[in-house]
Amino acid sequence: MDIEALKARAPDHWMRAAAIRTLTLDAVAEAKSGHSGMPMGMADVATVLWSRHLKYDAAHPDWHDRDRFILSAGHGSMLLYALLYLSGDPEITLQEIRNFRQLGARTAGHPENFLARGIECTTGPLGQGIAMSVGFAIAEESLRARFGRKLVDHFTYVIAGDGCLMEGVSQEAITLAGRQKLSRLIAFWDNNAITIDGKVDIADRTDQPKRFEAAGWHVQEIDGHDPEAIDAAIVAAKADPRPSMIACRTHIALGHAAQDTSKGHGALTDAQQLKDAKAAYGWTWGPFEVPAEIKSWWEEAGQRGAAEREAWESRLAEASATRQAEFTRTMDGTAPKKLPATIKALKKQVAETAPKVATRKSSEMVLEVLNPILPETFGGSADLTGSNNTLTPDLGVFDIENRKGRYLYYGIREHGMAAAMNGMALHGGIRPYGGTFMCFTDYARPAMRLAALQKVPTVFVMTHDSIGLGEDGPTHQPVEHLAISRATPNMLVFRPADTVETAEAWEIAATQTTRPSVLALSRQGLPTVRTTHKSKNLVEQGAYVLAEAEGKRQAILMATGSEVAIALAAREALQKWGVGTRVVSMPCMELFAAQDEAYRKRVLPAGPVRVAIEAGCRMGWDRWLTGERGRPNKADFVGMDSFGASAPEGDLYAHFGITAEAIAEKVKALL
């Protein structure tokens, strides 16, 4: 690459972009780790985007109507940090740049949304950023339809690398975006032809422009170091009615000895090479130093959006009080005041009528009362709408011609759905929920983890939550999936036993602000076990005494979901034999673990033998089987220790020994 020619073509631009490159080199050298090459390659694109197009106000990085900027190639985090620092973000200071990748710094190895307001999302794992960007763009369309262009009117920009585009989730994302004609979504492909293992060519020869066109995108190909070409491409992309992909031919680690090599992907820390690169740039200042003129130019760019923000604030202030309040409530994720009463009314009605329904149907009953009072919910399913029971009549289908619709047919794209939901939740103003079979937690897993890490209240409606699914067989029967979700930090996993517990679980899930929820729901019909109405939300405590022992308490049965009714039947048998048996329903282990020790001991006192029942694997149960520290119990577990099988549900429960009889026998053996 002829650096001199680049400099000569656009000398002012060159130095402004060079500030990004040199900050990157310095920060990585200081940290002795990181990824230098990507920010150096994409500095020109980022400079043009941030200074001429991106609607943002550096002093107010979380202003609602800003354009969103998503660095899907998250390893290039110094690109984002340099942009935020240069343009005057209040949180990403020079000290933070110097502390790149150190404990407690906001400038983590990969961007983490919870460390600074200017970071829209966490984009370490490749492909997640571009998949979340689709959710951001959907959220914008949805909210614009709801609140009007005066309040919502922005673009979502995303930078994706070769890695993002090779990950399968990117295909789910771009085909969904293409189908939905998300014209406000503009993706830059950092086409540098290099990955960690060498040239992209050794692993991939996909014609990416053709692939995006096949997905319904507008595609342009440009020189990613030519500021005018970049600018023109963005102008064209904004004008096109389709989502846009701008393929930017770039040079990784531009101007460094490692340029255009896989070495350039990583940490470029050699002092002499660093010096040589700066010399080639014409950069004469010291480490972390940015001359005042360049810094000022960047800060002016960062203030460019202040007027737009103020105008927007005026428009908001001009709206009716009701509208202002509703917009603010929606964007803040505050639940409407009517919610608790609505849930209580449903609980009361259900306790009285005691329907025998699958909890996936219970969930639909809850959604039928929730969706009308929560206009921020946005439902969907990965092509299992009728099975997941996720669509209620009031929602309408989100589509090109109906952006007010609040239900999305995600297609057979569990991963893309989960990531898009995260994007919506991160955007704000949307409370997304989406359904698939519990077993396909596996497909959605990378995005589910990111929901928990990013602290967004995405709700995963996972139906067909055990061998109770029946004939479809072991590929569709979760065994380890409750354990998987429970093992994930910050995740709430609910497995309600009936409609009352489902309503309580939904009430908790729908009011979270920093934790995602998994609702594990049955395919098969279940009796109502909570037939005495209680106003209090018992699921909030995670576990509670559902049925007390008669006579001397000799046994405690713990169960969740579809096995609670089986535990109650086992209790009947045991009581007949004179064995006083308590049944504890444990719909949410995480919330039970968060109760104080006194409550936990009241629910699970030392002494009686304990048997836990769950049509899943044992992992996670030993904690509750063995009691608080030093207070042991004789205990056993009834559940699965293998994959399931294909057969009718009843046959499977009998075959795998998850029956009232087997439970009662286990208890007797322990006494």
Next chain:
Amino acid sequence: MDIEALKARAPDHWMRAAAIRTLTLDAVAEAKSGHSGMPMGMADVATVLWSRHLKYDAAHPDWHDRDRFILSAGHGSMLLYALLYLSGDPEITLQEIRNFRQLGARTAGHPENFLARGIECTTGPLGQGIAMSVGFAIAEESLRARFGRKLVDHFTYVIAGDGCLMEGVSQEAITLAGRQKLSRLIAFWDNNAITIDGKVDIADRTDQPKRFEAAGWHVQEIDGHDPEAIDAAIVAAKADPRPSMIACRTHIALGHAAQDTSKGHGALTDAQQLKDAKAAYGWTWGPFEVPAEIKSWWEEAGQRGAAEREAWESRLAEASATRQAEFTRTMDGTAPKKLPATIKALKKQVAETAPKVATRKSSEMVLEVLNPILPETFGGSADLTGSNNTLTPDLGVFDIENRKGRYLYYGIREHGMAAAMNGMALHGGIRPYGGTFMCFTDYARPAMRLAALQKVPTVFVMTHDSIGLGEDGPTHQPVEHLAISRATPNMLVFRPADTVETAEAWEIAATQTTRPSVLALSRQGLPTVRTTHKSKNLVEQGAYVLAEAEGKRQAILMATGSEVAIALAAREALQKWGVGTRVVSMPCMELFAAQDEAYRKRVLPAGPVRVAIEAGCRMGWDRWLTGERGRPNKADFVGMDSFGASAPEGDLYAHFGITAEAIAEKVKALL
């Protein structure tokens, strides 16, 4: 669809294909569940393929040089069962067809490879079949290069539906196949324009032919009900030097009232509609009845390959005794006799030199001695070759011009890699291993589960297995991933502490025949803890006493991997305080759980306090902390209860309290 016109166009073909359709209708009606429409839509394609092209011998469904047929759209399992039954497979009898989806039947809801030899792989979760088919085709290329066309010379055919093509993993699969020019791979797309939620159009408008072309495939579009067009397309596909996609326009549930509707996707059990469909077909026989003439024709088709098989057997018999033995050993997955001695020699050398290396480097040291004596190994990495340490010098890179290469640059495709490896293992003759970061277990997860379910010995080399990864931060630091893999039935999860344990773990993994393995390996350097050479493989017992208590045994520390050395340091401190402390290394919980109770009690006797140390979540440890049933212990855990953070490794271990000091303090608090 004009059924009469179809019948008139090819009357004989029509009735042969109708046998598939009617068996499907009858089996689904009998089971009252299942998926009728797909087999009814693809019956014509399958009939032409199986009777004119597929090289198979129904009486010997696992003959090594057969063509492979993979039903990626696995819900259409009755298509496969009907084909096997009709053509005379010895295991898929009429009784099995009648028992479709019943407990103990070989005819599960989705095809399960372990239930009948004629079922190549388990294809319930969408997209897995097409992704595994890439592995089958790679295996064929690799083995053909190694053993020559006389012994290995076959095609891989796969039927994929819209669901398979919407799943992201299909993109990883087809771009990998395109890059590698897998000309022996032929995919049929069942283009019926229908999914469960309705028309495909509501969720997807991708131009699939263009997408496949962008990935380097040969593409044809045909009428999927025209036998001559199907035949011609297969002929052209076989001749083309690229992988081939044949887009077949079909009608789901052809000829039934539910034709071309999403209802047609599911179980069509209405008696009158079933009768009407059969009448439309001109099918006058009773349920499950196939007239002798049609059955005979199918059985002749099933015998078509007998001569080819015999000729192949002759060619094998003509090969040298050495070559025959090696081919047979390779296809049987039997380890070479030299293996144990090779591992022992490495262990001895390492115990003497006691290197301080990361276990990912240890793994490389093992592979350097294993790969030369195991020509069936086939390595790779999802673009982290230098980090996963998976490439040894002798392998060579598998590529279009070098099919003898035994290392594949999979690109940034963890999911596609894992599925392709499963395909290779299922094909036979290949022992695949592949690397990525442990955290990206998440991406590979659906295929990892299928490895366990399908009972194939795929080896997942998962490096950077904890916060020890350091600066890349929480998105790259596994916390719950050991628990996830351990929760999966039939999976072996190894977390070796040093090079000796890594060698032992690899010895076990490389000799499995029915269980996949996860090797969790450190990024950071670890001291050799097994400095006294023992010939015996101690990892085989799952856990063992690494360091005995001096004086009265008051505490037992249990640890895995990188925390074993920390436990040893804690023991030092505790012994100084006079606390007799045993250290147990537990590199494989599954193997320890499989030991007899006497051994488990010898390793973990009741009495001493117990502390487990692992830089992951606690889930899974309580079982070992609390002792055998009724023999409790005071116990605690040192590890992670949150996501990690971005910082240098040492800072993180200190920050999260995983230190010798913290362990010693916990022990003291319990005494």
